[in-house]
Amino acid sequence: MMMRKLTKFNHTMGFQITHSNKPKKVKPFSCPNNDDDNNGGTNGGSLIPDGVPGYASWLAKHPSALNMFDSITKEAKGKKVVVFLDYDGTLSPIVDDPDKAFMSAEMRMAVREVAKHFPTSIISGRRRERVKEFVQLSNVYYAGSHGLDIMAPPRAVKACDKKGNEGAFQPAKLFLPAIQEMSIELEDTIREIQGARIEDNKFCISVHYRQVPPKDHEMLKEKVKSLVGNRPNFRLTEGKMVLEVRPSIEWNKGDALNYLLDTLGFSNAKDVLPLYIGDDRTDEDAFKVIASRREGFPIIVSSIPKDTIAWFSLRDPSEVLAFLLRLAKWKKSEIQFFK
Numbered sequence: 001m002m003m004r005k006l007t008k009f010n011h012t013m014g015f016q017i018t019h020s021n022k023p024k025k026v027k028p029f030s031c032p033n034n035d036d037d038n039n040g041g042t043n044g045g046s047l048i049p050d051g052v053p054g055y056a057s058w059l060a061k062h063p064s065a066l067n068m069f070d071s072i073t074k075e076a077k078g079k080k081v082v083v084f085l086d087y088d089g090t091l092s093p094i095v096d097d098p099d100k101a102f103m104s105a106e107m108r109m110a111v112r113e114v115a116k117h118f119p120t121s122i123i124s125g126r127r128r129e130r131v132k133e134f135v136q137l138s139n140v141y142y143a144g145s146h147g148l149d150i151m152a153p154p155r156a157v158k159a160c161d162k163k164g165n166e167g168a169f170q171p172a173k174l175f176l177p178a179i180q181e182m183s184i185e186l187e188d189t190i191r192e193i194q195g196a197r198i199e200d201n202k203f204c205i206s207v208h209y210r211q212v213p214p215k216d217h218e219m220l221k222e223k224v225k226s227l228v229g230n231r232p233n234f235r236l237t238e239g240k241m242v243l244e245v246r247p248s249i250e251w252n253k254g255d256a257l258n259y260l261l262d263t264l265g266f267s268n269a270k271d272v273l274p275l276y277i278g279d280d281r282t283d284e285d286a287f288k289v290i291a292s293r294r295e296g297f298p299i300i301v302s303s304i305p306k307d308t309i310a311w312f313s314l315r316d317p318s319e320v321l322a323f324l325l326r327l328a329k330w331k332k333s334e335i336q337f338f339k
Helices: 002-012 055-061 069-076 105-117 128-135 173-190 214-229 253-263 281-293 317-337
Strands: 023-025 080-085 120-123 141-144 149-151 197-200 205-208 234-239 242-247 272-278 297-301 312-314
Touching: 069 317, 080 105, 080 253, 105 120, 105 317, 120 253, 128 141, 128 149, 141 253, 149 253, 173 197, 173 205, 173 214, 173 242, 214 234, 214 242, 234 281, 253 272, 253 281, 272 281, 281 297, 297 317, 312 317
Parallel strands: 080 120, 080 272, 120 141, 272 297, 297 312
Antiparallel strands: 141 149, 197 205, 205 242, 234 242
């Protein structure tokens, strides 16, 4: 249903998309605003960034979730929407110092309002406790280490682990001693590379090189790859100016999404629509889960063309804020209508 609407949208905007999803004809345009309101002071349409080659054709295949908002809410009406959000680059801007990736008070308020109406989870590569420090909300689920450490809101707690951590689900717990040893080895490996830093995310280790001189990027990558390559219990993935060392366990953000749906009692429900907003390669695993369900809303956050299986897009965290505010406002008006 939603894919048919996307095809109709592309034709309406002057794009002709083949079955291979490649544009035959591209005409530069600015997407229209579908709604009369101003979305809390933020423009409801995604304007094409100046000087970004290929963005117009990419936007045709991944239209703005703001412009498609009416279609999204029409699809969601009468169904159970479950919201999943990445943190860095989605709820907060990408910054040079990962310790200063603060979300705005407006974004916190928007997430709080969304969580009042929809089950809401934040799935991040960061340490779960650190994400919670940034977000400062008690009515959401927190999944850290790319879903390897999941905590339910206090009211949803149904279990305790052996250490008494209420609601904690940690499928890679047995890897912790090895992860700690790996962290020490990584510190020694990159110690002499200017600007490189290690972030301990409990069940994964992030090697940040955003502040490393460009000439040293490849050297750092080779050093880390060489170390991890000799450790069969670990695997290496890449994000935005970061290398991430994770235990070799078949678990990712897509698995975390499925686990949370099951925890909420929605695993077999046919009227559930998961909505996932994220900006990183690791979020593609969650997008795949939604795409395989053929129902839901995978939304990529990006201001440049990138390979993704997401159906919709938002340009940056400011558009994420606008979308979340509209989502909460829509649900609130729907509730009031039926009172």
